Amino acid sequence: MNTAPYLAISNRLRSTPFTHRVQQQGATAFTVYNHMLLPTEFESVESDYWHLCEHVQVWDVGAERQVEIAGPDAEKLVQWMTPRDLSQVDKGRCVYAPLADEHGLLINDPVALKLADNHWWLSIADSDVLLWAKGLASAAALDVKVREPEVWPLAVQGPKAEELMVRVFGNNIKDIRFFRFRPMPFNGCEFNVARSGWSKQGGFEIYVDNAQVGVELYDVLIDAGADLQVRAGCPNLIERMESSLLSFGNDMTSQHTLLECGLDAFFNLEHQVESLSGDALRKQYSAGLDRKLFGLVFIASDGAMPISTDPFNGYVSGRAGEILGRLGSQVWSPRYKHQLATVMLEKKYFVENSGEQTVELQLADGGFVNATILPLPFNFSEAGIEAAWVSS
Amino acid sequence: MNTAPYLAISNRLRSTPFTHRVQQQGATAFTVYNHMLLPTEFESVESDYWHLCEHVQVWDVGAERQVEIAGPDAEKLVQWMTPRDLSQVDKGRCVYAPLADEHGLLINDPVALKLADNHWWLSIADSDVLLWAKGLASAAALDVKVREPEVWPLAVQGPKAEELMVRVFGNNIKDIRFFRFRPMPFNGCEFNVARSGWSKQGGFEIYVDNAQVGVELYDVLIDAGADLQVRAGCPNLIERMESSLLSFGNDMTSQHTLLECGLDAFFNLEHQVESLSGDALRKQYSAGLDRKLFGLVFIASDGAMPISTDPFNGYVSGRAGEILGRLGSQVWSPRYKHQLATVMLEKKYFVENSGEQTVELQLADGGFVNATILPLPFNFSEAGIEAAWVSS
Numbered sequence: 001m002n003t004a005p006y007l008a009i010s011n012r013l014r015s016t017p018f019t020h021r022v023q024q025q026g027a028t029a030f031t032v033y034n035h036m037l038l039p040t041e042f043e044s045v046e047s048d049y050w051h052l053c054e055h056v057q058v059w060d061v062g063a064e065r066q067v068e069i070a071g072p073d074a075e076k077l078v079q080w081m082t083p084r085d086l087s088q089v090d091k092g093r094c095v096y097a098p099l100a101d102e103h104g105l106l107i108n109d110p111v112a113l114k115l116a117d118n119h120w121w122l123s124i125a126d127s128d129v130l131l132w133a134k135g136l137a138s139a140a141a142l143d144v145k146v147r148e149p150e151v152w153p154l155a156v157q158g159p160k161a162e163e164l165m166v167r168v169f170g171n172n173i174k175d176i177r178f179f180r181f182r183p184m185p186f187n188g189c190e191f192n193v194a195r196s197g198w199s200k201q202g203g204f205e206i207y208v209d210n211a212q213v214g215v216e217l218y219d220v221l222i223d224a225g226a227d228l229q230v231r232a233g234c235p236n237l238i239e240r241m242e243s244s245l246l247s248f249g250n251d252m253t254s255q256h257t258l259l260e261c262g263l264d265a266f267f268n269l270e271h272q273v274e275s276l277s278g279d280a281l282r283k284q285y286s287a288g289l290d291r292k293l294f295g296l297v298f299i300a301s302d303g304a305m306p307i308s309t310d311p312f313n314g315y316v317s318g319r320a321g322e323i324l325g326r327l328g329s330q331v332w333s334p335r336y337k338h339q340l341a342t343v344m345l346e347k348k349y350f351v352e353n354s355g356e357q358t359v360e361l362q363l364a365d366g367g368f369v370n371a372t373i374l375p376l377p378f379n380f381s382e383a384g385i386e387a388a389w390v391s392s
Numbered sequence: 393m394n395t396a397p398y399l400a401i402s403n404r405l406r407s408t409p410f411t412h413r414v415q416q417q418g419a420t421a422f423t424v425y426n427h428m429l430l431p432t433e434f435e436s437v438e439s440d441y442w443h444l445c446e447h448v449q450v451w452d453v454g455a456e457r458q459v460e461i462a463g464p465d466a467e468k469l470v471q472w473m474t475p476r477d478l479s480q481v482d483k484g485r486c487v488y489a490p491l492a493d494e495h496g497l498l499i500n501d502p503v504a505l506k507l508a509d510n511h512w513w514l515s516i517a518d519s520d521v522l523l524w525a526k527g528l529a530s531a532a533a534l535d536v537k538v539r540e541p542e543v544w545p546l547a548v549q550g551p552k553a554e555e556l557m558v559r560v561f562g563n564n565i566k567d568i569r570f571f572r573f574r575p576m577p578f579n580g581c582e583f584n585v586a587r588s589g590w591s592k593q594g595g596f597e598i599y600v601d602n603a604q605v606g607v608e609l610y611d612v613l614i615d616a617g618a619d620l621q622v623r624a625g626c627p628n629l630i631e632r633m634e635s636s637l638l639s640f641g642n643d644m645t646s647q648h649t650l651l652e653c654g655l656d657a658f659f660n661l662e663h664q665v666e667s668l669s670g671d672a673l674r675k676q677y678s679a680g681l682d683r684k685l686f687g688l689v690f691i692a693s694d695g696a697m698p699i700s701t702d703p704f705n706g707y708v709s710g711r712a713g714e715i716l717g718r719l720g721s722q723v724w725s726p727r728y729k730h731q732l733a734t735v736m737l738e739k740k741y742f743v744e745n746s747g748e749q750t751v752e753l754q755l756a757d758g759g760f761v762n763a764t765i766l767p768l769p770f771n772f773s774e775a776g777i778e779a780a781w782v783s784s
Contacts, residue, residue: 006421007399008432010629011706011720012518012641013423020703029398031405032424035518035641040400102530107523126404126427128520131499135527138494138668211704237402249404249427276530311412312603314403328403 004029013037016062016152017211018218025222025232033063033126039234046334049238052201056160057233058221061198062152066207067110067122067129071144074118076274077137081107081122083258083267083275089114094179094194096266097122099129100277104257104284107132109248111196113181113207121207123153125248152214154206156221157233161203164225168217169193173204181207189213198235200243241331241340244295244377251328251342252293259284260344262293262376291325294350295378296341297385298371300363304332307341308362316343319360319368324349335387336380341371349373396421405429408454408544409603410610417614417624425455425518431626438726441630444593448552449625450613453590453597454544459502459514459521463536466510468666469529473499473514475650475659475667481506486571486586488658489514491521492669496649496676499524501640503588505573505599513599515545517640544606546598548613549625553595556617560609561585568596581605590627592635633723633732636687636769643720643734644685651676652736654685654768683717686742687770688733689777690763692755696724699733700754708735711752711760716741727779728772733763741765 007013007030014036027039039060042048051057069077079086082097089095091114099107099122108129110122122129133146156165165173169184173193176182181194184206191214192207208214222230246252252261259281269282296307307316309327316324328342349359350373357373374383399405399422406428419431431452434440443449461469471478474489481487483506491499491514500521502514514521525538548557557565561576565585568574573586576598583606584599600606614622638644644653651673661674688699699708701719708716720734741751742765749765766775 004398004401005415005419006396006433008421008423009396010423010639010642012639015703017704023397027397029400031400031402041398101526128523131520131524132527134493135524135529136531137527139528139531247402247404250402311407312409 007032016060017208017214018060018062018152018154021215021218022060022232027232027234034065034124034128036063036065038063039232042232042234045237048233049236049334051229051231052158052199052233052236052239054159055229055231056156056158056164056203056225057231058218059155059157059197059234060152060232061155061205061235064123064153065130066149066151067124067133068120068147068149069122069133069144070119071142072118073137073142073144074120077133077142077144078112078120078122079273080136080276081133082112083273083277083281085268085271085273086112087273091116092180092182094181094196098258098261098263098266099132100258100275100281102276102280104259104277104280105254106248106252106256106258106261107254109246109252109263113192113194115192121149121151127248127254149209150211151207151209152211154208154214154218154221155197155203156206157197157199157203158201160225160228160230161201164221164228164230165193165204167224168220176204187213187216191217198245199239200245201239237329237331238333241329242333242335242378246293246342246376247329252344256293256344257281257284260289260292290347291344292350293328293342293376294345295374295376296343296359296361296371297336297338297374297378297383298361298369299338300369301367302363302365304339305363305365305367306330306339308364308366317362319362324359324361336385337388338385340378342376345373399424408452409600409606410452410454410544410546413607413610414452414624419624419626426457426516426520428455428457430455431624434624434626437629440625441628441726443621443623444550444591444625444628444631446551447621447623448548448550448556448595448617449623450610451547451549451626452544452624453547453627456515456545457522458541458543458599459516459525460512460539460541461514461525461536462511463534464510465529465534465536466512469525469534469536469538470504470512470514471666472528472668473525474504475665475669475673477660477663477665478504479665483508484572484574486573486588490650490653490655490658491524492650492667492673494668494672496651496669496672497646498640498644498648498650498653499646501638501644501655505584505586507584513541513543519640519646541601542603543599543601544603546600546606546610546613547589547595548598549589549591549595550593552617552620552622553593556613556620556622557585557596559616560612565596573599579605579608583609590637591631592637593631629721629723630725633721634725634727634770638685638734638768639721644736648685648736649673649676652681652684682739683736684742685720685734685768686737687766687768688735688751688753688763689728689730689766689770689775690753690761691730692761693759694755694757696731697755697757697759698722698731700756700758709754711754716751716753728777729780730777732770734768737765
């Protein structure tokens, strides 16, 4: 789709308590994520990007729904859902825990928060993990309660995020380590606050579970940060691609296994836990991969020209029309002055553990370009790509 | 949300094979449904409405995803998911089969198509039924394959739909009875064609399972119907509200039981089948309902003024600020010259089996109006509301 259409609003696309605020503050575009509105743009994606990298933004990420799993069998169910070993995870910790089915196929890639023994929140990407967990729990007659509590996260992201959070919550904020959370008081409530977020600019996520007080918090954050140039923002495509933050549904989908998505780092195949996907993943590891997610970087002669994709299946092709793989995401990086993309590359275009290679890509204007294949996460300096610090 | 924002396009919001066509043909707004683009408006909702009621439209409803359940335990799994008795359903039949969990809460309200013994498609509304079915099947170790096949339905709807379909598929189309389907040949493929669709204007749904040939079919339908004034269209809010077609996520949600949604007609509580929700529904039936979905109709002094709702929870309130219930959908009917709405009414505002009542509603402009409570489906003539046939 070339031109942005309007989004038709209906109750099915749930608002968050902050939707009215972000509209007042200039959100021009939204996406739908977990049947909920998620803003995607304020001034422009590039202008939002530079602001995020220099100042601090408050994000309405209420669409990051929580799946709560609680009760005597909670630990068992959560471990069943992910191949990542959760047995050593303490209360107050956040763990990136990709979920996979018995074929090793990705179901979602949440951050799991351990609230207490046998009490977890899965802070999910865009798929109804609630239904999968309910299905597993019902059929196995597990002693757990699975529900979506009324929690709408707010993220505070950017280099000045800690300064703003200290003003609102006090100095204790500084004691929260990366991927840890603790309850913090605000206006009579206690919200879990984690040092986390979907950018690499630093910051926090506040798990708001009271809509009214959440909006009070939202306003206090905006007011308290005036001299920090705080403003409403949202997850930013440029920033997340430069930072190699993968998106479920874009870069990796339910058609891909955890190994194909390159998520090996988040579990140990040899250390066996009681997970649905362990056997399939071990088998695929031994057999080798037919495709794998890689990064591609290039500079088109025509500047930011994007890659051409097949409208039916999203495939990227080479000069002879051969299929290279499925395009994940692509964006022009104003910092690195390169087009950045992720592609689920077919086997013949990558050789495990080999060095850098190139591939010839068809562009949207019909031309071709040599792109460098890079393993993920991107390492731009190793690839010889220098940041060009030209702030707008 | 008052003004329509833009929809930010990404690969996560899947296109259908027809997305390019409907954009060329003037789709101005989309919604997201099952992680896929669904057009919602072409000329305007009202202009699209009159056209649908007078002519014929081709709808890209590719977002109506199929969950395929096949294998020796397929019948058992599908029956487990719905309280509707499926034991007497023949091959080639479509059945509206609301899905519910062990609390009787709605999971989705698909049309189930029986392709063969132990081979079903659930043609779903907007939730990941695939994940629920996978969870149930995995944990119960059922001998079934559960997947989302590559099927993108096209609907042909409107009073001239049969005429258009006969031109493209031949006279055999006339033999397809309501809520039956059969495979029909087209350009070397065979697509299942059902007499069904999400309007009450008559028509068909074509279960396209070949993208390329599907686009050929799309073009043939548009070309063959020029003198019938065929054009691209989409499910229409006015038409579906006038026709009392309920929408999962809007009128009824996963927070409501099948009884609260008034879906009693689609299953027999006394006839026990092996379904997850049967016990809970029987229990709730005996205990009585605390809330139930009703229709509301009214004419505001200021014409089409909509009902006011609480931005946090979608509640509608009365003159003293009391909560009447959660608003489902609302629209101005140009045919009946009334505002039509659905509301999940609190018990004290309805008495089972009683006659018509009224309730005082707060409107978006701060005023109040007396609205008539009507059972669903709407029966406008019984309510004394005459159609005003003023075509645009």
